Amino acid sequence: MLAVVSSATSLGIDAIPIQVEVDIMGGLPGFATVGLPESTVKEARVRVQSAINNSDYLFPDGKISVNLAPAHIRKEGTGFDFPIALGILAAQGLIPIERLNKVFVLGELSLSGQLRPVRGMLAAAQLAFEQGFECMIVAKENGAGAALVEGLEVRTVETFRDAAHYLVTGETEKAPKAVPDVSQKTEEHELDLSDVRGQYQARRALEVAAAGGHNIIMTGGPGSGKTMMARCLPTILPKLDTKEALEVTRIHSAAGLTLGAGLIQTRPFRAPHHSMTRAGLVGGGNGIPRPGELSLASNGVLFLDELPEFSRNVLEVLRQPLESGEVILSRANATLKYPAKIMLMAAMNPCPCGNFGVPRKKCRCSPIEISRYKSRLSGPLLDRIDLHVEVPPVELVALQSSTLGESSANVRERVCVARALQKSRLGSSKLNATMTKAQLVETATPAPGAQRLIANAMERLGLSARGYDRVLRVARTIADLANSPVVDTPHVGEALQYRGDEKMLLAA
Ligand SMILES: Nc1ncnc2c1ncn2[C@@H]1O[C@H](COP(=O)(O)OP(=O)(O)OP(=O)(O)O)[C@@H](O)[C@H]1O
Numbered sequence: 001m002l003a004v005v006s007s008a009t010s011l012g013i014d015a016i017p018i019q020v021e022v023d024i025m026g027g028l029p030g031f032a033t034v035g036l037p038e039s040t041v042k043e044a045r046v047r048v049q050s051a052i053n054n055s056d057y058l059f060p061d062g063k064i065s066v067n068l069a070p071a072h073i074r075k076e077g078t079g080f081d082f083p084i085a086l087g088i089l090a091a092q093g094l095i096p097i098e099r100l101n102k103v104f105v106l107g108e109l110s111l112s113g114q115l116r117p118v119r120g121m122l123a124a125a126q127l128a129f130e131q132g133f134e135c136m137i138v139a140k141e142n143g144a145g146a147a148l149v150e151g152l153e154v155r156t157v158e159t160f161r162d163a164a165h166y167l168v169t170g171e172t173e174k175a176p177k178a179v180p181d182v183s184q185k186t187e188e189h190e191l192d193l194s195d196v197r198g199q200y201q202a203r204r205a206l207e208v209a210a211a212g213g214h215n216i217i218m219t220g221g222p223g224s225g226k227t228m229m230a231r232c233l234p235t236i237l238p239k240l241d242t243k244e245a246l247e248v249t250r251i252h253s254a255a256g257l258t259l260g261a262g263l264i265q266t267r268p269f270r271a272p273h274h275s276m277t278r279a280g281l282v283g284g285g286n287g288i289p290r291p292g293e294l295s296l297a298s299n300g301v302l303f304l305d306e307l308p309e310f311s312r313n314v315l316e317v318l319r320q321p322l323e324s325g326e327v328i329l330s331r332a333n334a335t336l337k338y339p340a341k342i343m344l345m346a347a348m349n350p351c352p353c354g355n356f357g358v359p360r361k362k363c364r365c366s367p368i369e370i371s372r373y374k375s376r377l378s379g380p381l382l383d384r385i386d387l388h389v390e391v392p393p394v395e396l397v398a399l400q401s402s403t404l405g406e407s408s409a410n411v412r413e414r415v416c417v418a419r420a421l422q423k424s425r426l427g428s429s430k431l432n433a434t435m436t437k438a439q440l441v442e443t444a445t446p447a448p449g450a451q452r453l454i455a456n457a458m459e460r461l462g463l464s465a466r467g468y469d470r471v472l473r474v475a476r477t478i479a480d481l482a483n484s485p486v487v488d489t490p491h492v493g494e495a496l497q498y499r500g501d502e503k504m505l506l507a508a
């Protein structure tokens with residue numbers, strides 16, 4: 001008898017429906033899996049056989065054929081253990097077809113018959129719901145992830161024995177527990193802007209960056225608070241809306257980072273170490289590539305501390321995703337897209353020893369060492385960073401003062417107002433940092449006085465054409481924070497302070 005069990009495999013952050021067909025025929029005992037299974041799927045045979053034998057059922061004699069349909073999609077992972085094992089029982093007529101047809105299952109089995117969690121559960125649960133399934137049975141640890149899908153009944157079991165007992169007998173009183181609504185965790189942050197003393201200019205720059213979605217780089221000596229302020233950036237960005245939270249959760253679930261958790265409500269903040277590889281940044285791994293730091297930071301902040309210490313070829317791969325907001329990974333067996341809608345925040349010292357230009361400190365670096373240090377950053381990368389900020393050492397008075405800085409909640413309110421203005425002007429999810437050239441011309445052409453200011457700067461400071469556009473984008477955001485429809489002199493004046501060292505940009 002042929003049994004069909006509904007399940008899924010994950011491809012990127014998406015789940016693809018897979019029908020697990022199991023047939024048992026007489027003849028010599030055997031077990032064959034077809035339908036492009038990777039080795040992890042082929043190994044299911046071993047786990048399934050032991051799990052069934054250790055769960056009060058007998059593994060059947062005879063030739064067992066398992067087909068994973070559609071056959072042209074490559075399958076990997078251990079999630080087919082559970083549907084295959086159920087299919088083997090159903091093929092023996094032990095599970096009524098009408099009961100089996102109502103459930104969607106996914107999970108790994110241990111040799112003893114424990115049901116174990118798998119990656120990508122949220123996407124699989126969304127798929128099950130879209131396909132009209134009433135019920136999904138998953139491992140206990142996957143329950144919260146699957147239960148995020150409203151309207152889907154999620155039942156969790158600890159063992160294959162419990163799941164089989166439920167499906168074979170239909171005894172509802174012993175049925176695996178339905179997962180109640182997952183407790184909605186609220187966002188959590190360790191730091192608050194009120195912890196940052198002094199540093200008014202850097203704080204302001206952080207607010208401008210958050211308001212317009214601009215990438216930002218801070219340069220300053222050791223201990224000036226760059227890392228600390230970077231960690232505060234997510235706390236002044238708007239809270240994640242439901243759509244963003246679901247997307248973040250799906251990405252983290254695809255990376256296998258959220259097996260037990262419910263919806264992620266905290267804006268991502270990722271701070272990979274500078275020894276990170278290209279694959280670590282964009283994604284990769286054997287088989288179907290996993291999301292990298294760029295995607296894990298999507299809808300949030302990617303913080304690259306000590307920017308010049310990153311290898312140049314790692315930094316180069318940032319350019320395309322910064323522009324398009326997504327990462328494309330090509331493999332022999334699949335081309336995948338992962339979201340990478342990030343705000344980049346970078347920090348660096350002014351020179352290898354950190355003291356160049358810092359008052360009362362002596363720099364020990366030679367001019368050649370300094371220029372070599374800076375030249376590790378390519379012009380095209382720096383060109384995608386709208387705000388360049390120099391962070392001086394914290395004043396002792398500021399550190400000793402008992403008055404707290406303004407709280408993140410206050411700053412976030414202004415950021416949200418400025419973002420709402422951009423939304424009504426630019427439509428969709430565009431921000432000043434990502435508006436098109438046409439939109440820039442249409443909405444950020446400065447008033448005559450401000451025009452003259454920019455013209456002067458271009459001449460006196462050697463502002464390049466690409467620097468010009470950056471100044472205008474930032475000035476537009478500063479005008480939004482001031483609720484001004486026109487970009488005027490004070491806005492341009494402030495924006496010019498964040499233009500960065502043009503010479504450094506050009507030299508690189
Ligand atoms: N403005 C500040 N207000 C309050 N504490 C500060 C401030 N700046 C620095 N600190 C304190 O100094 C510590 C070091 O700061 P942080 O790590 O942010 O410096 P940094 O600029 O990143 O230095 P480095 O260049 O060495 O990485 C912080 O953990 C914090 O305790």
Ligand SMILES: [Mg+2]
Nearest residue numbers: 226227305347
């Ligand atoms: Mg630091």
Ligand SMILES: [Zn+2]
Nearest residue numbers: 351353363365
């Ligand atoms: Zn130095």
